[in-house]
Amino acid sequence: xxxxxxxxxxxxxxxxxxxxxxxxxxxxxxxxxxxxxxxxxxxxxxxxxxxxxxxxxxxxxxxxxxxxxxxxxxxxxxxxxxxxxxxxxxxxxxxxxxxxxxxxxxxxxxxxxxxxxxxxxxxxxxxxxxxxxxxxxxxxxxxxxxxxxxxxxxxxxxxxxxxxxxxxxxxxxxxxxxxxxxxxxxxxxxxxxxxxxxxxxxxxxxxxxxxxxxxxxxxxxxxxxxxxxxxxxxxxxxxxxxxxxxxxxxxxxxxxxxxxxxxxxxxxxxxxxxxxxxxxxxxxxxxxxxxxxxxxxxxxxxxxxxxxxxxxxxxxxxxxxxxxxxxxxxxxxxxxxxxxxxxxxxxxxxxxxxxxxxxxxxxxxxxxxxxxxxxxxxxxxxxxxxxxxxxxxxxxxxxxxxxxxxxxxxxxxxxxxxxxxxxxxxxxxxxxxxxxxxxxxxxxxxxxxx
Amino acid sequence: xxxxxxxxxxxxxxxxxxxxxxxxxxxxxxxxxxxxxxxxxxxxxxxxxxxxxxxxxxxxxxxxxxxxxxxxxxxxxxxxxxxxxxxxxxxxxxxxxxxxxxxxxxxxxxxxxxxxxxxxxxxxxxxxxxxxxxxxxxxxxxxxxxxxxxxxxxxxxxxxxxxxxxxxxxxxxxxxxxxxxxxxxxxxxxxxxxxxxxxxxxxxxxxxxxxxxxxxxxxxxxxxxxxxxxxxxxxxxxxxxxxxxxxxxxxxxxxxxxxxxxxxxxxxxxxxxxxxxxxxxxxxxxxxxxxxxxxxxxxxxxxxxxxxxxxxxxxxxxxxxxxxxxxxxxxxxxxxxxxxxxxxxxxxxxxxxxxxxxxxxxxxxxxxxxxxxxxxxxxxxxxxxxxxxxxxxxxxxxxxxxxxxxxxxxxxxxxxxxxxxxxxxxxxxxxxxxxxxxxxxxxxxxxxxx
Ligand SMILES: [Zn+2]
Ligand SMILES: [Zn+2]
Ligand SMILES: [Zn+2]
Ligand SMILES: [Zn+2]
Numbered sequence: 001x002x003x004x005x006x007x008x009x010x011x012x013x014x015x016x017x018x019x020x021x022x023x024x025x026x027x028x029x030x031x032x033x034x035x036x037x038x039x040x041x042x043x044x045x046x047x048x049x050x051x052x053x054x055x056x057x058x059x060x061x062x063x064x065x066x067x068x069x070x071x072x073x074x075x076x077x078x079x080x081x082x083x084x085x086x087x088x089x090x091x092x093x094x095x096x097x098x099x100x101x102x103x104x105x106x107x108x109x110x111x112x113x114x115x116x117x118x119x120x121x122x123x124x125x126x127x128x129x130x131x132x133x134x135x136x137x138x139x140x141x142x143x144x145x146x147x148x149x150x151x152x153x154x155x156x157x158x159x160x161x162x163x164x165x166x167x168x169x170x171x172x173x174x175x176x177x178x179x180x181x182x183x184x185x186x187x188x189x190x191x192x193x194x195x196x197x198x199x200x201x202x203x204x205x206x207x208x209x210x211x212x213x214x215x216x217x218x219x220x221x222x223x224x225x226x227x228x229x230x231x232x233x234x235x236x237x238x239x240x241x242x243x244x245x246x247x248x249x250x251x252x253x254x255x256x257x258x259x260x261x262x263x264x265x266x267x268x269x270x271x272x273x274x275x276x277x278x279x280x281x282x283x284x285x286x287x288x289x290x291x292x293x294x295x296x297x298x299x300x301x302x303x304x305x306x307x308x309x310x311x312x313x314x315x316x317x318x319x320x321x322x323x324x325x326x327x328x329x330x331x332x333x334x335x336x337x338x339x340x341x342x343x344x345x346x347x348x349x350x351x352x353x354x355x356x357x358x359x360x361x362x363x364x365x366x367x368x369x370x371x372x373x374x375x376x377x378x379x380x381x382x383x384x385x386x387x388x389x390x391x392x393x394x395x396x397x398x399x400x401x402x403x404x405x406x407x408x409x410x411x412x413x414x415x416x417x418x419x420x421x422x423x424x425x426x427x428x429x430x431x432x433x434x435x436x437x438x439x440x441x442x443x444x445x446x447x448x449x450x
Numbered sequence: 451x452x453x454x455x456x457x458x459x460x461x462x463x464x465x466x467x468x469x470x471x472x473x474x475x476x477x478x479x480x481x482x483x484x485x486x487x488x489x490x491x492x493x494x495x496x497x498x499x500x501x502x503x504x505x506x507x508x509x510x511x512x513x514x515x516x517x518x519x520x521x522x523x524x525x526x527x528x529x530x531x532x533x534x535x536x537x538x539x540x541x542x543x544x545x546x547x548x549x550x551x552x553x554x555x556x557x558x559x560x561x562x563x564x565x566x567x568x569x570x571x572x573x574x575x576x577x578x579x580x581x582x583x584x585x586x587x588x589x590x591x592x593x594x595x596x597x598x599x600x601x602x603x604x605x606x607x608x609x610x611x612x613x614x615x616x617x618x619x620x621x622x623x624x625x626x627x628x629x630x631x632x633x634x635x636x637x638x639x640x641x642x643x644x645x646x647x648x649x650x651x652x653x654x655x656x657x658x659x660x661x662x663x664x665x666x667x668x669x670x671x672x673x674x675x676x677x678x679x680x681x682x683x684x685x686x687x688x689x690x691x692x693x694x695x696x697x698x699x700x701x702x703x704x705x706x707x708x709x710x711x712x713x714x715x716x717x718x719x720x721x722x723x724x725x726x727x728x729x730x731x732x733x734x735x736x737x738x739x740x741x742x743x744x745x746x747x748x749x750x751x752x753x754x755x756x757x758x759x760x761x762x763x764x765x766x767x768x769x770x771x772x773x774x775x776x777x778x779x780x781x782x783x784x785x786x787x788x789x790x791x792x793x794x795x796x797x798x799x800x801x802x803x804x805x806x807x808x809x810x811x812x813x814x815x816x817x818x819x820x821x822x823x824x825x826x827x828x829x830x831x832x833x834x835x836x837x838x839x840x841x842x843x844x845x846x847x848x849x850x851x852x853x854x855x856x857x858x859x860x861x862x863x864x865x866x867x868x869x870x871x872x873x874x875x876x877x878x879x880x881x882x883x884x885x886x887x888x889x890x891x892x893x894x895x896x897x898x899x900x
Contacts, residue, residue, distance in 0.1 A: 036672070040544065040669060040672045040673060040676060041544045041676070042544070042546075043544060043545075043546030043547075043669075044546060044547070051545075051546075094490065094491045094492070094493060095493075095501075096492075096493030096494060096501075096726070097493075097494070099866060186871045186872075187637055187639065187867050188639065188725070188865075188866040188867050188869065189637065189638065189639070214871070215867070215869040215870070215871050218869075218870070218871055219490060219493075219726070219869070219870075222486070222490045222870075223490060226490060226491070275638070276546070276669070415638075416549060416638040417637050417638050417665070419638065419665040419668075419669070420665070420668070420669075420672075421636045421664070421665050421668055422636075
């Protein structure tokens with residue numbers, strides 16, 4: 001069934017058509033096929049590596065095969081970090097191995113490793129409050145527990161320790177730092193993730209840094225409670241190369257009436273190296289690609305505005321692709337009508353948040369009307385749109401967040417367990433339908449949301 | 451409250467006292483304290499290693515401190531196997547790492563590893579049915595799925611592939627064998643476990659053998675389905691030493707009226723090396739020790755019969771401690787009135803199975819009466835009593851199985867995830883209470899169960 005584009009004058013209309021379209025889309029399985037293909041045929045795809053390049057070739061091939069226009073790579077460079085050995089053990093008083101994973105950006109201990117007394121602190125702030133002679137020569141253990149929430153609000157607090165602990169420990173002369181994983185489950189699968197990026201030569205490089213799985217953090221805490229002290233040995237041998245290649249992959253459905261007006265949907269193509277990046281962010285790649293494909297098929301003459309898919313590179317290591325996109329498209333950002341990124345797993349969308357101009361809030365909220373049938377409720381007006389939209393948002397591009405249920409997301413996030421089996425095909429299809437309802441309205445309406 | 455021993459003449463009586471005693475015991479937390487101590491202060495304790503020796507010292511110290519009599523180690527020797535490197539990756543057509551763990555008893559690939567085409571078979575029987583030239587030079591993948599059951603009946607079938615696959619693959623000239631883990635969850639934590647033991651020089655040594663986690667087995671199956679073929683590289687460098695030391699740890703509550711009559715409760719002290727052996731079998735050690743301790747405290751003058759705790763060594767690597775016990779106590783086996791082992795995790799006991807003489811079935815079933823209040827139902831008459839009771843049972847010793855709920859047991863069994871956090875203290879306390887009800891009756895009754 002081909003749909004005619006709405007008149008740009010009828011902004012905010014078309015909710016009924018959007019809903020009918022989305023309900024048809026909800027029956028499709030393209031997204032699950034895409035995420036299956038990406039995670040099986042490419043697998044892990046760390047930023048700047050040959051594996052990420054393979055993911056880009058996969059994406060270009062798929063986007064072309066699906067019939068999108070202007071499929072291209074937009075290259076940029078970045079330093080490349082790779083994991084090495086990661087060995088940790090309690091050496092005294094109760095010798096036993098600990099499951100750890102190196103944090104992205106960590107320096108190496110060298111192959112001989114480091115060994116020292118453990119100093120447990122509740123938070124990075126507590127560490128910063130200690131005198132240097134209480135910390136120097138020790139292995140700091142930041143034993144802060146993350147809160148499980150539906151909206152992901154537990155993550156900001158928890159990720160702060162991952163970003164800053166190694167630098168705070170270095171300032172006090174520590175040997176190394178261990179953090180309790182930024183995660184919400186109790187399996188022996190520690191969570192990696194990027195530390196704050198060090199950009200200037202001479203900056204604090206941090207100490208070697210790793211995350212303990214939750215059961216291992218529990219164990220180390222118990223050993224400390226029982227024995228009063230513990231010694232740990234740690235070997236982490238990551239390597240950093242100064243320059244590697246990455247790129248954003250871009251594809252379009254050219255607009256028929258206002259091709260210069262861009263509706264952007266995004267996700268990130270890179271993943272951490274431990275899992276196959278199914279929920280982070282293969283799911284997002286699949287959701288936005290499938291939603292756009294269904295719109296294209298439903299409107300053979302094209303939507304009114306241009307729909308642009310951006311599959312960002314190098315998100316995990318510090319939004320490098322996001323910055324490259326904002327710079328490369330600086331002149332065009334004023335024409336970005338609205339943007340949304342899918343990067344919070346594969347759970348069902350349950351809330352629609354807006355981040356638009358003050359006068360455009362009602363028009364933006366109206367977009368949620370055809371989503372109600374999929375269980376989506378209107379949300380707040382503080383949407384950030386997704387990590388890769390940071391620079392666009394800061395440049396004034398309106399954003400929305402199609403917020404997914406994240407209760408289980410941090411059971412998997414940045415672990416070896418982020419694999420295809422964790423995705424529910426029905427939940428994924430609901431995401432595609434809601435994105436389709438969004439795209440149908442914003443690509444055919446006349447509202448500017450500023 | 452001190453209890454008087456029942457008259458031996460009043461066999462099968464005392465159910466009401468047993469229930470009252472067990473209900474008091476159900477309020478105690480000693481078992482959880484014991485399993486916390488063992489898993490924290492000792493951790494992993496592979497058979498024949500210094501870690502297992504540390505577990506024996508822990509056990510002797512605890513059993514003495516709790517006030518048991520005749521606390522001793524009964525030593526034996528065994529070959530000792532230790533894990534080395536374990537690396538697996540798909541090298542073509544979709545290069546990516548795979549999570550594997552070496553099976554106990556596997557030979558080494560050497561540090562250079564092996565690489566070959568994957569041959570997927572549904573079962574070991576299917577492998578055995580293939581001509582050698584279809585298998586030779588390949589890496590065999592036995593992709594058989596285990597069934598989740600409450601009573602553990604899925605395990606026998608699934609474990610057969612672990613025990614036999616390496617030898618069947620060797621007979622056909624394969625390079626190595628990968629099995630889908632003997633397990634029921636979908637985390638990237640593969641399950642180790644012992645292969646059939648090779649005892650005679652010149653026997654088929656098997657090929658190098660490892661288990662893939664379920665998500666990795668899914669992935670390899672998907673790659674094969676999509677591409678038609680796959681190559682895998684495998685590096686496994688376990689080592690085997692001909693002779694090491696182990697022992698069973700034994701402790702007693704001497705009987706007051708018939709000290710020569712022995713009621714045996716057991717568990718195994720060794721564990722696999724990946725986790726801390728909390729559910730397999732720290733829980734069992736804690737359950738039987740706590741139940742016996744509560745009986746001892748309730749009956750300061752002693753029960754009628756001797757209660758003997760046996761914490762077996764080297765169960766995991768092939769019931770080596772069980773055999774040593776049966777040999778060392780051969781002369782005494784006729785005096786073993788009845789035996790039970792706790793070695794199926796920390797789930798609640800839900801069924802009482804008997805393995806007794808034909809004429810003793812009713813008397814044995816009557817033991818379940820005071821367990822009903824804890825949710826235990828009468829079961830079948832084919833109880834095996836627990837793995838370490840194999841040789842006793844074969845020698846005519848009556849056994850019972852206090853069957854635990856094993857629905858989740860094979861989510862954890864023989865993985866790195868077998869850690870303390872997986873034990874529910876209330877479920878553990880229920881186990882202790884049911885064992886206490888059992889012990890109270892059989893240690894004070896006069897029935898012989900033969
Ligand atoms: Zn992400
Ligand atoms: Zn991420
Ligand atoms: Zn066991
Ligand atoms: Zn076991």
